[in-house]
Amino acid sequence: MDFHGIHLPDKNEPTTPGKKLSEGRNANVYEWGDDRVIKLFKASYPTDKVTEEYYNALAVKRLDFKKAEVLELKKTEFGFGIVFKKITGENMLDYILRTGDLKGAALQLTELQKSINRCKFDVLKAEGLDTAHGQLRKHMLASKKADSDATKEMLRFLGTMKEGDSLCHGNLHPDNVMLTDDGPVALSASGYCLGFPLYDVAKTFFLIGYTQIPGEDRNKNENCSCPTCRGISNMEERKEFGRYYLDAMGKTATQIGGYLSMIIAGM
Ligand SMILES: Nc1ncnc2c1ncn2[C@@H]1O[C@H](COP(=O)(O)OP(=O)(O)O)[C@@H](O)[C@H]1O
Ligand SMILES: [Mg+2]
Structure with missing residues (x-):
């Protein structure tokens, strides 16, 4: 849910990742509800690198080019994740x-x-x-x-x-x-x-x-x-x-x- 451009957690917030979309060296990407994805980082990947990626995504969020919109940084039982809007294509x-x-x-x-x-x-x-x-x-x-x-x-x-x-x-x-x-x-x-x-x-x-x-x-x-x-x-x-x-x-x-x-x- 968005409120004046700020993403608010909703009642239907997923708690478990859905279909795996990609397997990478540092992170795997999964569906997260119907319209989002979560990039879940491996435990071996340094937390400060995860937060750096999140803050980079925030820094460019309002700029005028097409990108996967960042929604939140999340600590889940599966590890740290960054939630983005899902891009269909x-x-x-x-x-x-x-x-x-x-x-x-x-x-x-x-x-x-x-x-x-x-x-x-x-x-x-x-x-x-x-x-x-x-x-x-x-x-x-x-x-x-x-x-x-x-x-x-x-x-x-x-x-x-x-x-x-x-x-x-x-x-x-x-x-x-x-x-x-x-x-x-x-x-x-x-x-x-x-x-x-x-x-x-x-x-x-x-x-x-x-x-x-x-x-x-x-x-x-x-x-x-x-x-x-x-x-x-x-x-x-x-x-x-x-x-x-x-x-x-x-x-x-x-x-x-x-x-x-x-x-x-x-x-
Ligand atoms: N917002 C998104 N919507 C749809 N698919 C995505 C999204 N983000 C990532 N993916 C899929 O997951 C893959 C890996 O994502 P990426 O952020 O590039 O992770 P990595 O750093 O592991 O390469 C992408 O190549 C794409 O196929
Ligand atoms: Mg990639």
């Missing part, structure tokens, strides 16, 4: 696997990402969102290559770069998009940050092309940093998808090269 990855329409998918991904990147924030009033450069720095410092000269040089260079003030999704790939009658809708709030759109483009390009060894299933590949593209196992197809995507975004490999190197250095 087809997951973009399922669409790609069903139709092979890489070009159409790339265009929809682009439309959604541009609508996200159009949202501007005052960096000083960023509602607790991390910055893109902050995320890059954190990942590079935590990587196995943190002490290499190349990574040190990139960190030094990053320190001299200006921060952008556009909203970036930070984790936009086909498995995080639902295609609906009303257009593409963004899922997953874990990566929202402020930066230059070019960072978001480099990140999506990376997620499309680099993060999974061809042929490996998303739940079997422990080394995969992202569950993206579980079914696009053909490397040529993934490269083709990446090319369509960059073209549609109006960017070149050279333009995203700097950010791409830093993203890879943070793996």
Whole structure:
């Protein structure tokens, strides 16, 4: 039930999860009543990461782009969960696997990402969102290559770069998009940050092309940093998808090269 835009728990609030919609590395997603889903995090997943994802979702809730609307953070007997409004449509990855329409998918991904990147924030009033450069720095410092000269040089260079003030999704790939009658809708709030759109483009390009060894299933590949593209196992197809995507975004490999190197250095 909504009261002046605030979600109030209703008497029919479900107490047990319904049908499982997805199984992920850190969380599983279930139906939660008729019109909601609950993302239930595994006990091993740190609670502060769960609250960070919830606050990220809250920070972007009123912004003008299509996303799964966050309703509440919940402690259940099955663990911590975030409740979202259920989106009715087809997951973009399922669409790609069903139709092979890489070009159409790339265009929809682009439309959604541009609508996200159009949202501007005052960096000083960023509602607790991390910055893109902050995320890059954190990942590079935590990587196995943190002490290499190349990574040190990139960190030094990053320190001299200006921060952008556009909203970036930070984790936009086909498995995080639902295609609906009303257009593409963004899922997953874990990566929202402020930066230059070019960072978001480099990140999506990376997620499309680099993060999974061809042929490996998303739940079997422990080394995969992202569950993206579980079914696009053909490397040529993934490269083709990446090319369509960059073209549609109006960017070149050279333009995203700097950010791409830093993203890879943070793996
Ligand atoms: N609000 C929602 N409505 C419908 N399906 C959803 C919703 N949120 C997630 N899903 C389904 O669950 C999958 C995993 O959700 P996501 O938030 O991306 O979790 P993960 O971080 O595990 O990838 C999505 O790819 C989508 O198929
Ligand atoms: Mg996801």
